[in-house]
Amino acid sequence: MFVQDTLLNRLKRGCETMAYPKGAAPALPDRHGGALRVDAARCDAKCGACVTVCPTEAIARPAGKPVALDLGRCIFCAECVTVCPTKAITRTGDHRMAVRRREDLVLGDASKEQVRLAQALDEKLRRLFGRSLRLRQVSAAGCNACEADTNVLGTIGWDLGRFGIQFVASPRHADGLLITGPVSKNMELALKKTYAAVPDPKIVIAVGACAIAGGPFIGHPQHHNGTSALLPVDLYIPGCPPHPLTILDGLLRLLGRLDEPTGIR
Amino acid sequence: MMESSAILLTFTLWVYVAGMAGALLFQRAERLANAVGFGLAALGGACGVVFSVSSLAAGQGMTITPVTLWSGPIPGVRFVVEADALSCFFVLVVSLVGLAISVFSLGYVRTYYGRKNVGVMACVFNALLLVTTLVFIAGNLWMFLIAWELMALLAYGMVSFEHEDRETRQAGVLFFIMSHLDAACVLLGFLVLAQAAGGFSFASFRGIGASLSPQQRDVAFVLFVFGFGIKAGIVPLHIWLPVAHPVAPSNISALMSGVLIKTGIYGLVRVCFEFLGPPPMWWGASLLAVGTVSAVLGVLYALMEHDLKRLLAYHSIENIGIILMGLGASLMFLHTGHAVLASLALIAGLYHTINHATFKALLFLGAGAVLHATHTRNMEEMGGLAKRMRWTALFFLVGAVAISALPPLNGFVSEWLTYQSLLHGFGTTTSLVRLMFPLGGAMLALTGALAAACFVKAFGITFLAQPRSDHARDAHEASLPMLIGQGVLTAACVFLGLFPTVFLKLLDPITLQLTGHQLSQQLTMANGLVLSGVAAQGGTVSTLGIMLMFGCLLPVPLALWAVFARKARTRIAPTWDCGQRALTPHMEYTATGFSKPLRMIFKALFRPRREVQREYDFSPYFATTLRFESHMEEVFLTRIYRPVNYGLLRLSRRLRALQAGSLQAYLIYIFVTLVALLLFAL
């Protein structure tokens, strides 16, 4: 009988949700290098190989500093890692990248070799959203890779629902927006209306290189180069697309649900 | 009748006459005619209410003595009036509703100033109230039939008030034909009784059924059901109702739906319970079946309407069905000898009668106010009126909650009583017939739920959301007399809902007279707070208690607000439209769309047909014009009335052959007839 077979099958398979964050995080795939690390001290003053090779102009050599790598514009192609002669830019294999402030994504200064990870929301918001967060996803003219990786969080292996985080259809039911895509001019009105439709207090999470700084579409006249042009952002999750683990880590970090101490590493 | 109540009744009737005269007298001065005519009608209504309530409250002190109103030169023709308990109850119905409608009309008929003769309308209105009261208090056949006929004629006049419209004229003619059909059936039925009684007075008709042969009684019963059924609007005799009620002026529609169709109920109660004697089982069972069918079909057709007044007219058919269910059950209990249950069922039927009169009139008055403000009956052009017509919206909402049989209003109470009688009916007999009771209960539940769906649609599309047309956008609140009229009926609905135990005392004399039992004591518990069924432990309800408990439990959400949400603010923003440019009224749900799922589910009944025509320049995907038409088959017209019509016409065409035109042929006809009669006599 169908019912019997289904039930027996399900009961046999048991719980397939991963233990993280109570256990170890699953390993990142080989091709995914994790966050980048910039040791500006190793950088050669006359070398500019990484600047020319970066497809989104995420690396710059500003005056007075050897190199500045903007992880928010980075699409993680790792060309700069390959081309750097002094191994100043390396891959860490660490999935943790989410930050609260945009400037925390710019690596290269002394004591800013790596990402300054996100701190939790302030006390009032943490008490409100800590155990129950509902997000409205807005797909603002991207390639949908970030949406796909966010969607994965709802599958049984990841199970976002166990943290009380849920994606909802109506912005009125939401506590914040999760925005992906570079925000084209066509989506400007929709995004603004969605934001206006969410009741206060609300948060905005920008996921992916496009939503943070425009990604591959940076500078295009039909785009706004990311969300910051239109809305105040509370959490930036870099990646192209960010690994579901990065997104999950970012969300939990925002809500203060991770046991480890946050902050600079 | 006691002296004071007789005086009061006479005074009431004369006030109506004065209203008629005054309105006609001042017909040139419209405002004066309006004020005098409808003012006196209101006064008459108020007096009628006082009269009937005091008579019913006096209870057993009521002695029924027929009074001869007029005895003219023609021998045998006398007009006798006799106001017993049942009559007083229906006089209460007509007076209460008449009072509210009169007050409403003071404001409503202002739209007719300069266009039509308001004095004539006021005169006919008073006359209608007068003859309807006379129908209820008629004591002999002459009074009854003359008043009945006058009622039909006056109603026809009022239905055709705006006769410039072709639709209205046709509606009037249909109403006229059906009224005469029903008068004919009623007359034939009464003649059967009169033949056995040897006289025409109702006093002599009491219990006359016992002296008739069973076939004669059955024939009389069928004739009465046909006749009074056409008047009441039971399926399949109802076709005039949804045609005539919408085209009449709204105050007249309210009167027709609220009162005139109740004359059919009055007639049925009078003949079945008093005149025709102990009923066989099939009488009650057929009434229960017909009532159930009317209820379900009435509400299903109502759901498909987007003309507000037609929707309300179909709901009248539904509620008449519910009343008939109570009456049918009562007759079945009389047959099986359960007089107490018969009283309960009768009380349920009569309570629903007055409930329907109040909430249906209220709804029609609300529809009239809406029509007055938006100049359209089409719901698809309304919307957003709750913000522009606050009080009308509130009153209409009360009417909608009442008609959907939701606690704590009056519709719920009378349906609760009907359910109780159906429930206990199962145990009264052991034959297969007893399955009708729970099935009837299930169908009653279906109609209640469908009625709620229909009124969510009616109230929601008409009053909520955005206005769908300029008319609706520019609507303004109704004038004060219109609001007061609606307010009176709202108060009546609330009273009848919250205080059933008080009102039941008024029904005691009626059930005592008709079934021999007074039930109000038995049905009341806890000092009048609780209404109970007949069996001890049979189930109780208290609408007043429910209201009190709402009040007691209200602190719970309020406390939650105070504890958690005191600092929360509220912001007004556009409706969520998925980020589109703007939400236009075209994007709202329509009345047709709302009832689409039910149309699909019941498509075997409705047989909907739809036609889509599309015009395009270069591609069918970019149409320049789109035309959508949706029809439903009018089942009763196409399958019953038209075939019967055609059959009759065909028969008469055949018979025309007799009119050969030649003198010789006619002489032979006379000769043959004479020979035949002589042979027959011999």
Next chain:
Amino acid sequence: MNFDPLTFLGQTLALLLLAPLLSGCIKNWKAKLQNRRGPRPWQVYFDIAKFLRKDMVISEHASWIFSLAPYVVFLTALLAGLMVPMISAPAPLRLFGGVLAVIGLLALGRFFLALSGLDPASAFGGMGSSREMTISAIAEPAMMLAIFTVAITAGSTDLSQIAQSTQSATWKLLNPAHVLAFAAMFVVLLAETGRIPVDNPATHLELTMIHEAMLLEYSGRYLAFMEWGAAIKQLVLMTLLVNVFFPVGLAGPQASAAALGISLVAYLVKLLALSAVVVIVETTNAKMRLFRVPDLLSTAFVLAALAMLSTFLFG
């Protein structure tokens, strides 16, 4: 009139506190059967607490009906719950209404819920209202016939009376009429609480929503009241089902503390068992197309009619 304020308060608190927990349990068990951890059973408390504290955004087209509806939905569900026996047979408000009043009150809540769906001039809300009223209309005859069957056997529409009468003869629990009526009521329960296969309570696709669609415009504390009211309605209907059809262990009037304790345990066990059946049905079925739902509810009607027929045949 034997009105006991203690049972009144106790049952009110039980309804308020147990309803979100039951909702959460069902979600958790569904998740477990889907091989994932799922939200904790007490997650719904956090959700409601959060909604209560948030600001509200109200549509500019909405009228006072929009603001009134959450209170009506919440209070009617609570009031209906007080008329249903939970732990002791005489429910606190048994005198104020029996099964007909319970159905009527829930219908009143649904009426205002549907109106509030139409109020903000949103097409989603209209669709939800239309579908909700259609489904409840088709479910009513089945529900009423099933209720009539048990009421006729017990001779009353008073729920406490029905429960006590069923309790008095335990063999009645396996009576074909009883079982068929229970089956019919179970299908109606699925329809009324918006569970698969009638409606998907977890969907985020507007075109597949019914109950959620009417709530689309609600936020803040109004949304909290609506969701809480829906949870209480679910609890009330499930309590009705378990305590009327299987009143095993239900304490009578003036019961001792021990009897009340047994009754409480029995009630929770029965409730959880019924929830388990609901979870299994939800997991092993897909949501039906809207126009197939009347077929399902007609089946419920046929079951109820068979129950009535067997009452007729077997006395």
